[in-house]
Amino acid sequence: MxxxxxxxxxxxxxxxxxxxxxxxxxxxxxxMRCHPKEREALLQFKAAAVDHYGMLSSWTTPHCCQWQGIRCSNLTAHILSLHLPTGYISGEIHESLMELSLLEYLNLSSNYFGYEKIPDFLGSLRNLKYLDLA
CATH class of the missing domain: 1.20.5 (Single alpha-helices involved in coiled-coils or other helix-helix interfaces)
Structure with a gap:
């Protein structure tokens, strides 16, 4: 041969x-379903937020990679991006976001969370490459 x-x-x-x-x-x-621990972290974030206009209303199904503002890895299903520059969310940025250890992109701009400084726990997101809280 x-x-x-x-x-x-x-x-x-x-x-x-x-x-x-x-x-x-x-x-x-x-x-694709996101990881249960990450899904729970997002639900805790939602519970701490004031969302009078229902911007997070899609956050109910088990398929959190398909929720509005969420982008996941096609290979691992880990949450990579949280993009919610809506202008309609207030309350607090819940520390449960620390569970999104592979998060690379976080945009919560145009919302009102009432912070004078960036919450310290966001420093634990070691993979974060983009942060917008303006």
Whole structure:
């Protein structure tokens, strides 16, 4: 057997594996559920917030990766982004957000949380690359 005839089955299997993986990631997004600990952290954040206009009304299903303002990793289902620049949320930024250890993006701008300084616990979010509380 030649070298090329030996590698063709390997290449074929590798291609099939990659197609299956891509298909799983793309099609699996509809079934993605975030981690229970992270979902609970978001629900605690919601409970501490005053949301008179129902901006967080989608935050009820088990599929929290599909909630308004939430973006999760397609591979791990960990929450990567919390984007809520609505202008309609007040109350407090609950420290439960510390449970979102892989959070990279946090935008709560245009809301009123009444803080004169950034809450200290946000410093524990080691993966945070973007923060907007203006």
């Amino acid at each position: 030649t070298t090329t005839s030996m590698t063709n089955p390997v290449r074929f299997r590798l291609m099939m594996f990659m197609l299956c993986l891509v298909s799983h990631v793309v099609n699996g997004e509809q079934e």
